[in-house]
Amino acid sequence: MPPSQAPRTLTVELGERSYPIHVGPGLLGDSRWIQPYLAGRQVMVVTNETIAPLYLDRFKQGLPSDLDVREVVLPDGEHTKTLESVACIWDALLAAGFNRRCTLVALGGGVIGDMVGYAAASYQRGVAFIQVPTTLLSQVDSSVGGKTGVNHPRGKNMIGAFWQPRAVLVDTDTLSSLPSRELSAGLAEVIKYGLIRDVGFLEWLEARMTSLRELQTDALREAILRSCAIKAEVVAADETEQGVRALLNLGHTFGHAIEAHQGYGAWLHGEAVGVGMAMAAEMSRRLDWLAPSDVSRIRAVIDAAGLPLSAPASMTSDDFLAVMRLDKKNIDSRIRLVLLQTVGCAYVEEAVPNASLEGLLVDYPRI
Amino acid sequence: MPPSQAPRTLTVELGERSYPIHVGPGLLGDSRWIQPYLAGRQVMVVTNETIAPLYLDRFKQGLPSDLDVREVVLPDGEHTKTLESVACIWDALLAAGFNRRCTLVALGGGVIGDMVGYAAASYQRGVAFIQVPTTLLSQVDSSVGGKTGVNHPRGKNMIGAFWQPRAVLVDTDTLSSLPSRELSAGLAEVIKYGLIRDVGFLEWLEARMTSLRELQTDALREAILRSCAIKAEVVAADETEQGVRALLNLGHTFGHAIEAHQGYGAWLHGEAVGVGMAMAAEMSRRLDWLAPSDVSRIRAVIDAAGLPLSAPASMTSDDFLAVMRLDKKNIDSRIRLVLLQTVGCAYVEEAVPNASLEGLLVDYPRI
Numbered sequence: 179m180p181p182s183q184a185p186r187t188l189t190v191e192l193g194e195r196s197y198p199i200h201v202g203p204g205l206l207g208d209s210r211w212i213q214p215y216l217a218g219r220q221v222m223v224v225t226n227e228t229i230a231p232l233y234l235d236r237f238k239q240g241l242p243s244d245l246d247v248r249e250v251v252l253p254d255g256e257h258t259k260t261l262e263s264v265a266c267i268w269d270a271l272l273a274a275g276f277n278r279r280c281t282l283v284a285l286g287g288g289v290i291g292d293m294v295g296y297a298a299a300s301y302q303r304g305v306a307f308i309q310v311p312t313t314l315l316s317q318v319d320s321s322v323g324g325k326t327g328v329n330h331p332r333g334k335n336m337i338g339a340f341w342q343p344r345a346v347l348v349d350t351d352t353l354s355s356l357p358s359r360e361l362s363a364g365l366a367e368v369i370k371y372g373l374i375r376d377v378g379f380l381e382w383l384e385a386r387m388t389s390l391r392e393l394q395t396d397a398l399r400e401a402i403l404r405s406c407a408i409k410a411e412v413v414a415a416d417e418t419e420q421g422v423r424a425l426l427n428l429g430h431t432f433g434h435a436i437e438a439h440q441g442y443g444a445w446l447h448g449e450a451v452g453v454g455m456a457m458a459a460e461m462s463r464r465l466d467w468l469a470p471s472d473v474s475r476i477r478a479v480i481d482a483a484g485l486p487l488s489a490p491a492s493m494t495s496d497d498f499l500a501v502m503r504l505d506k507k508n509i510d511s512r513i514r515l516v517l518l519q520t521v522g523c524a525y526v527e528e529a530v531p532n533a534s535l536e537g538l539l540v541d542y543p544r545i
Numbered sequence: 546m547p548p549s550q551a552p553r554t555l556t557v558e559l560g561e562r563s564y565p566i567h568v569g570p571g572l573l574g575d576s577r578w579i580q581p582y583l584a585g586r587q588v589m590v591v592t593n594e595t596i597a598p599l600y601l602d603r604f605k606q607g608l609p610s611d612l613d614v615r616e617v618v619l620p621d622g623e624h625t626k627t628l629e630s631v632a633c634i635w636d637a638l639l640a641a642g643f644n645r646r647c648t649l650v651a652l653g654g655g656v657i658g659d660m661v662g663y664a665a666a667s668y669q670r671g672v673a674f675i676q677v678p679t680t681l682l683s684q685v686d687s688s689v690g691g692k693t694g695v696n697h698p699r700g701k702n703m704i705g706a707f708w709q710p711r712a713v714l715v716d717t718d719t720l721s722s723l724p725s726r727e728l729s730a731g732l733a734e735v736i737k738y739g740l741i742r743d744v745g746f747l748e749w750l751e752a753r754m755t756s757l758r759e760l761q762t763d764a765l766r767e768a769i770l771r772s773c774a775i776k777a778e779v780v781a782a783d784e785t786e787q788g789v790r791a792l793l794n795l796g797h798t799f800g801h802a803i804e805a806h807q808g809y810g811a812w813l814h815g816e817a818v819g820v821g822m823a824m825a826a827e828m829s830r831r832l833d834w835l836a837p838s839d840v841s842r843i844r845a846v847i848d849a850a851g852l853p854l855s856a857p858a859s860m861t862s863d864d865f866l867a868v869m870r871l872d873k874k875n876i877d878s879r880i881r882l883v884l885l886q887t888v889g890c891a892y893v894e895e896a897v898p899n900a901s902l903e904g905l906l907v908d909y910p911r912i
Contacts, residue, residue: 261628261632265628268697268703268704269697269699272697272699272700272703273699296667299706300663300667300694300704300705300706301703301704302703302704302705303692303693303694303702303705303706303707304706304707325670326670327667327670330635330636330639332636332639332640333639335670336635336639336668336669337635337667337668337669338667338669338670339666339667339670339671339706340670340671
């Protein structure tokens with residue numbers, strides 16, 4: 179392949195738990211990318227019914243031939259992210275007689291990655307796992323941070339562990355099968371990294387958005403690497419999630435309100451975050467941080483990614499506030515928001531003036 | 546209380562995860578021993594139906610009055626050590642709306658400690674927990690090492706995590722309600738610590754066995770502290786369980802064979818370990834490490850603890866070998882055993898000669 183398309187590597191620095199993220203085309207079928215990270219001969223590949231027909235054979239063909247490879251194929255969807263699914267993985271590991279030197283592979287999007295990571299964290303008190311994320315969102319989000327877990331009927335991600343992968347293999351070729359709506363949803367998080375911390379990256383995105391949506395390999399590789407690098411910096415600065423890590427939630431407070439009100443799944447997470455970032459930009463303007471031209475610029479890049487800019491017609495100001503008041507980031511019932519001081523620099527607004535917030539929620543355009 | 550009975554403290558050194566083990570009478574009813582280790586106001590006490598009527602009220606009376614204290618009372622017994630029981634704890638935490646700053650308390654024996662530790666390790670990706678072990682076995686064994694988890698139909702302790710407590714509170718008064726058979730079973734592990742690493746401690750045990758079985762507070766406190774200190778040294782030297790930590794399994798390979806053949810629960814774990822240590826001593830003599838007088842001495846202290854010395858009448862040599870061949874410590878189908886070079890110094894025999902082992906298993910006295 180031409181050098182412009184060769185895989186490149188980012189190392190997430192975590193002392194003895196440091197690991198590489200390899201990004202580029204053609205990783206799935208090539209054993210060189212996975213062999214160094216296998217703990218032993220026993221490999222359990224976990225994927226779902228959508229991904230298995232597309233990539234499971236190619237992945238298995240890229241494994242060294244002397245391994246004991248088993249597989250678990252789960253149903254697809256956020257509703258499968260349960261303790262019961264993780265117990266299925268444990269059952270399969272025990273039925274296969276796999277020991278502490280086995281390796282779990284998560285082949286799929288964020289749901290698969292979260293479940294397999296937790297299965298690995300708890301099997302025989304912790305075994306190796308490798309992430310092979312196949313959606314843009316999971317490639318730029320779950321690749322860094324070590325969060326694993328499942329949902330409980332009473333709350334998302336309530337049961338889980340911090341558990342780092344041995345390696346993350348991002349094969350950009352897998353994005354060719356991703357529905358364009360999900361590609362756009364992933365781009366929302368990519369744009370977020372530029373907005374909160376790196377105006378140069380935002381400029382780069384503005385110039386390359388067409389290339390990204392056309393799935394040009396070098397553009398995708400660069401966007402994924404820079405996104406992961408920014409997330410790794412933020413996480414390293416705040417592993418315990420007390421301070422700067424909150425900046426990763428730009429657009430998420432408004433976005434979660436949309437997802438919760440509309441029912442999870444009606445809007446994709448990234449779509450809701452796209453609108454949420456546009457709302458956060460407008461809020462930042464009303465608090466005199468951003469100029470109107472900054473808001474226009476931010477709306478333009480969100481729009482160019484194929485994301486919606488308007489909130490759901492059915493949501494009133496009170497609908498937003500009802501969910502936002504329950505946000506875990508709030509302290510003493512004041513609503514906290516991640517806002518922008520400038521394009522490329524986010525901050526946490528500790529006490530958003532109620533009048534300003536309600537004005538925004540009343541005025542903001544609906545679909 | 547007289548100074549000879551005041552609680553004493555051992556610190557388990559694990560860097561930023563270091564924690565104290567407080568040992569002595571009267572800890573349960575006294576808030577000074579628990580207050581420094583509470584993460585916040587939310588406290589979930591988990592215990593079982595045997596321990597709750599004996600100690601739950603006393604424990605709760607020893608908590609500061611401004612806390613939000615809830616409780617879960619599970620059935621008693623090894624058969625309850627399942628993922629379903631842990632899920633009950635998670636359900637209770639979520640129903641109470643407990644957040645990441647809650648504290649779980651394990652009030653009971655090893656089964657409760659293992660389950661509550663795992664529940665804490667996985668709730669919201671990890672919360673604080675405090676061990677309050679009420680059996681001698683859990684006081685000298687589960688207090689050190691950070692192993693938590695549950696059984697799976699296909700194997701013991703297959704699902705779990707390494708998760709350290711904030712503190713361990715050993716109230717020696719709780720041993721007054723322990724059946725004497727369980728006290729003896731706990732003493733088997735205490736004797737083990739002397740045999741593998743500390744002949745001075747073994748001499749002390751030989752002199753104080755009557756005091757221990759009569760539940761004299763100062764003797765119990767000393768035996769528990771020295772046992773925990775030896776285990777902490779061994780674990781610190783080998784956190785990943787590759788080498789010296791195997792020495793903690795003295796007597797356990799023979800013992801597990803007895804437990805597995807007789808059905809778990811028919812023999813207490815410590816009873817099987819007692820016979821197992823006597824068998825390991827005899828095996829060590831047959832390999833010319835120990836003198837006959839050493840074997841007699843070891844048998845005498847096991848006997849003085851109220852433990853059996855003879856293997857079950859129904860177990861043939863082949864019954865032992867069938868289980869021992871499956872032991873996780875074996876490498877390439879050779880049977881590995883922890884044996885004694887001298888009284889107070891254990892080693893791992895990598896390849897026990899088959900003829901010697903079979904001779905022992907045929908000759909060893911049965912009940």
